[in-house]
Amino acid sequence: MKLSLSRYACAVGCALGLLLGARPVLAQGVYPAKSIRWIVPWPPGGGADVLSRMLSPHLSETLKQQIVIDNRGGAAGNIGAELAAKSPPDGYTIVFAYSGTHAINPSIYSRMPFKESDFSPIIWLSSVPQVLVVHPSLPVKTVQELIALARKRPGELTYGSSGSGAFNHLTGALFSTMTGTKLVHIPYKGGGPAAVALLSGEISVIFGEPASVVGFVKSGKLRAIAVSSGRRSLGLPDLPTIAESGVPGYEATSWNGMLAPAGTPADIIKRLNAEFNRIIGLPEMRKRMLGNGYEPVGGTAERFGELIRAELAKWAPVVVAAGIKVD
16 A cells, blocks of 8 residues: 555656646747737837838737737837847847847947847848938939039038938938038938928938838829949839949948847747748738838848847948947
């Protein structure tokens, strides 16, 4: 009898041990068990917001959970990114990543509210040529005409950006430097507000993300004259590059991706990476992205991490040369 009881106790103990050991696997297996917050570090209407709202319904459908878009604009993306960095690493907070915030801001801001090590990369979503767009009242239809007008009226033409030190701020500064013109920079809290300012005639020019300006260009409310990339955009093939329009060597292409707080379980990162790769690989999604100026990339989380590290090294000397600093 004693032997039987001992064996019984042993069997129960082993069973409990197996169950306890399986708990993390079981918990991970039900992910996601609730809604997921998708932080967009920019106001509604800008490129980040447009792409996020384009992709999020598909992610919601495949994960069978609600995706809540949380717009947190300000400080060239730093406010929203900091919020994400300080969120629990449980897979229920993800954040839209932009080259300006994660590759340029660390060289511009004296005090950054986060480090890149505060994040776990998920995926490189797309590369994004900026579009050089002017207000229709501006008497220019080509890059050369814009350069000639800017030289004729130094300090009078203004260009907007999504914030001081944002990627399109540097894109404009690089244009001014390489063309010997003096365009006055006007920062806004995001690409959406900058596009609205251009529509109203408050500013003359914008180097904008396609998603925030293409609709206005197609309706004739704004005029696009070139793209900032080294080659023509797949989504806007009729637009010449700035380089081929008479500014040889000019190139500036931003990128977008997704991050999670550092420490997010590897299996959750892998699941999200797989789902995003599937979504941007859908023929209809690829068509929509290209139509808005986003060139799908995809790949592993590690590939995205490598991109961020390379971009940090690339833009640091450019920021120093431009003398841009935000305290």
